[in-house]
Amino acid sequence: MPIMPITPKPIRRTAFFLSDRTGITVEMLGHSLLSQFENIPLDEITLPYIDSKAKATSAVRTINERYIADEARPLVFSTLVNPEIRLIINSADALHLDCFSIFIAPLEAELGARSSENMGRSHRVSDPTGYWKRINAINYALEHDDGLSQKNWNRADVTLVGASRTGKTPTCLYLALQYGIYAANYPLIPEDFQREELPAQIRNIRSKLFGFTIHPERLHEIRSERKPESVYASLKNCEYEVQSAEKLMRRAGIPYLDATSKSIEELATAVLHEAKLERKIY
Amino acid sequence: MPIMPITPKPIRRTAFFLSDRTGITVEMLGHSLLSQFENIPLDEITLPYIDSKAKATSAVRTINERYIADEARPLVFSTLVNPEIRLIINSADALHLDCFSIFIAPLEAELGARSSENMGRSHRVSDPTGYWKRINAINYALEHDDGLSQKNWNRADVTLVGASRTGKTPTCLYLALQYGIYAANYPLIPEDFQREELPAQIRNIRSKLFGFTIHPERLHEIRSERKPESVYASLKNCEYEVQSAEKLMRRAGIPYLDATSKSIEELATAVLHEAKLERKIY
Structure with missing residues (x-):
């Protein structure tokens, strides 16, 4: 009896775009980066207005559920100003690309100034x-x-x-x-x-x-x-x-x-x- | 004669947003990050369509001129897919925050795949x-x-x-x-x-x-x-x-x-x- 070849199930990944506001910037950035990997099938999900610990915890649950469903670790792109919320998202079983942390440290060093959030001011000035x-x-x-x-x-x-x-x-x-x-x-x-x-x-x-x-x-x-x-x-x-x-x-x-x-x-x-x-x- | 106090000239910085396409994504990301430094006076300049070595060299000249005019190192945010062009921009006297390099390496490792550009395909698929x-x-x-x-x-x-x-x-x-x-x-x-x-x-x-x-x-x-x-x-x-x-x-x-x-x-x-x-x- 011939051995049946096992066709591997193609891995489908999920990318999450998380923001404490609309998420428009982070989804544009993430989508543009992911378009560099055109052979990887991807679902893209935006989770906007993650501006409380409760919403962050719920987002982590959603991300972890996708890990189980996909049988592959999700990708998480985030622009979250609040450090406590970033920490909660870090606990998800995912590759977390935290745009805020990645860029704010070199900017603080270059400008010789603390960012508003790191100065304890969490409000955003709107115009x-x-x-x-x-x-x-x-x-x-x-x-x-x-x-x-x-x-x-x-x-x-x-x-x-x-x-x-x-x-x-x-x-x-x-x-x-x-x-x-x-x-x-x-x-x-x-x-x-x-x-x-x-x-x-x-x-x-x-x-x-x-x-x-x-x-x-x-x-x-x-x-x-x-x-x-x-x-x-x-x-x-x-x-x-x-x-x-x-x-x-x-x-x-x-x-x-x-x-x-x-x-x-x-x-x-x-x-x-x-x-x-x-x-x-x- | 009293000694005249020297008032330090406030440092005005210039932020450049460079892209090989419209620059909309990188200027949104950069502007949002810089809004965290509300006390730093900033000029923001977008240089779109930097898609050739000649344009990159000209951009470097523009950036270096601002360094001299501002007497402070410019900030450069870029989303440039082509590695040769990124290398030219790296030669500018500026803090270069290269969004592409920062994110593509961890994505390649996670996805176990090379990005289109790193596979030598520089075209972008448009929809x-x-x-x-x-x-x-x-x-x-x-x-x-x-x-x-x-x-x-x-x-x-x-x-x-x-x-x-x-x-x-x-x-x-x-x-x-x-x-x-x-x-x-x-x-x-x-x-x-x-x-x-x-x-x-x-x-x-x-x-x-x-x-x-x-x-x-x-x-x-x-x-x-x-x-x-x-x-x-x-x-x-x-x-x-x-x-x-x-x-x-x-x-x-x-x-x-x-x-x-x-x-x-x-x-x-x-x-x-x-x-x-x-x-x-x-």
């Missing part, structure tokens, strides 16, 4: 004006999306221009949410190409304009999702619009970038840096 | 479907903001309800941008309070509803920014609307949270976790 800056920036982006609104165009930190569906709207929202930047956007449409002139509303804010262009094939794909089989979405029309928009932007001296294979955060950070905008919030 | 998920989620949020649109309400992963100006719109946009979640929002207005019933459009999606409430004084402040001296913004009306909205949500069995002193990302992550939503993108 009360930050909330308003962000809300106002979002409202501004919504009110000045796609050429809406007749007023306050000169209040924008930047106004994105380009053919429709080149990624202007999500980029404006990202600039508002992440950086508190007042970002408007104005579409360039066939009427503008025929006139060979910028729309009147944005002609006098030329120094604040920043353009998006895109490969016509990609624009054709994007527009076809929304309006399949339309003239608007046809490759021929997309080629015409992209060429005409680029010509208009070049003549007007508007810097522009190619949005074709960029993510929204890549577009937003590119605009931030290339248009030399200053972020208003962290 | 082509992630772009679409995010764009579609943003479009959905924009089309289903403030009770707009007559259709597709049951497509939402979550629909936020509450009196107007309680933070529903920015939270929906954040859920879409950060997590790819389809988030709609529907205002509860005086007509609903008089009828003591939910609006018809959202009555049959009750299990997807999540409510926001707020302290009446805070709502009064927020509304007064937009419509000062109006009945709508008056404290009395805000008290009435908040009480009525809470009563309506309780009767309908809709879970709700107090948005009063929360930031947008705190609101979004609270909804994500309390409504047990699954993030669609990283």
